[in-house]
Amino acid sequence: MLDALRELLQGLFGSVFPLVWTLLKIVLIIAPLLLCVAYLTFWERKVIGWMQVRIGPNRVGPWGLIQPIADGLKLFLKEVVVPTGSDKSVFVIAPMFAFAPALAAWAVVPFNDTLVLANVNASLLYVMAISSIGIYGIILAGWASNSKYAFLGGMRSAAQMISYEISMGLALVVVLMVSNSLNLGDIVSSQGRGIFADHGVGFLSWNWLPLLPMFVVYLVSIVAETNRAPFDMAEGESEIVGFHCEYSGMAFAVFFLAEYANMILVSTLTSLLFLGGWLSPVGFLPDGLLWLFLKIAAVLFFFLWIRATFPRYRYDQIMRLGWKVFIPLCLIWLVVVGCWMMSPLNIWK
């Protein structure tokens, strides 16, 4: 069927066929992603509701299932207020800057051995480069709002994201050292080899166990990087004003979507880098796409779980954790893994 469709389109579009085919693939990735973003907000409200012995949204549709669509419609119909004295063009561009990187990074994310939009060699570098652009959305939103509170909020979040990007990057350096590749697909397949994988318990061969400290650092860093609780300095609703306090309607919704799209992206990266991607945890079950989705869902659940569990960190404590704990830990572990790889005990050959 796929081949028939391909031939049909080839006849229809002729020389621009590759462009059309790529666009189709992009839509195939983006559309389910946006649906996931919408239902992640619903799932979050439900899960936190259950954890706090509430019911959560249950009025719109069966079990409240149409709630995210109703929310989206509400935000869509609201007026976008542009504050007086704000820099209008930057004010409008800022949400796009926040959202676009979260989508663009999916270009190189592999779903299994062959299913990837662009199989580039330096895909891990690409993801890091693209996701570092997301900071612009935050500082520009803070600055363009022409409000002291939004400006301070933007500075605060941007400083936090830059700090945690460093520890994330160092954790990734250790991963690419042991997998000897920058290609996300190769990183996953390198986790399928090892003593445990030969004995049929593959999940012990994945990077999370031999690189456990880095896994923990990465897991905490992505929470801080996406500005989620307990590190949600961007919008601590009850205490501090965030960078998007002047935004309303759809412009605010785009920031909101960007946060959840980023969550899904970093969860996917965690599954690929530390949890073996599409590899099956045990030998007698086949590898497949389903495992990847299960792992992503598990990491996303972790995000929601800790939001319902921990109280918010104070800002100076967040910065201390990033700079004085995680970065030294990463640097030490970098040297340790380097020595380990050079020693006869090397398990990554």
Next chain:
Amino acid sequence: MEFKTFVFYFFSAILVFAGLRVITSRNPVHAALFLVLAFFSAAGVWMLLQAEFLAIALILIYVGAVMVLFLFVVMMLDINLDRLREGFWSYLPLGSIIALLMVTEMALVLGGNYFGLFESGVPQATAEVSNVKAVGRLIFTEYVYPFELASVILLVGIVAAVALTQRGKRKNKSVNPAQQVFVKAADRVRVLQMPAEKRD
């Protein structure tokens, strides 16, 4: 026109436009943003030359880190454009001499092929070794001393920056979060046990 040529001219046109806007736009934040756009287009052009590592490093380092800090600084400044323009005519001779020098230097480099400066053409990347691997191998074999020297210079820079800002005694009364996070409930709260009293 080949597709590759089209992409090149597309990126170059944006690059030149963004470069011009960097020096002509009145708002310093807009200028910084156009510089970001210029870096981005330059990365696209480098990607066309199959220098993917350089292209991604340009975005990762310059767009992702340097320009963010740059924007931080520019946004905090309160720039008065009229005051900046005051000395325009008196600085013009010096400025034009420097501009002329830069134009000459650029002409020498860009016209290198024409003057016969290069012995060989631009090295072509081989398909089997990835760009990152090739750069890494060169850095840690052939250019290991310059590379280590550069990192030591950067380290000195970091230490100097810290030393410049951390002079003298700390004047604020902020508490040390490192000590604070280790506080236990017993350090702050004292639970008193009182026997229930009987009413006479």
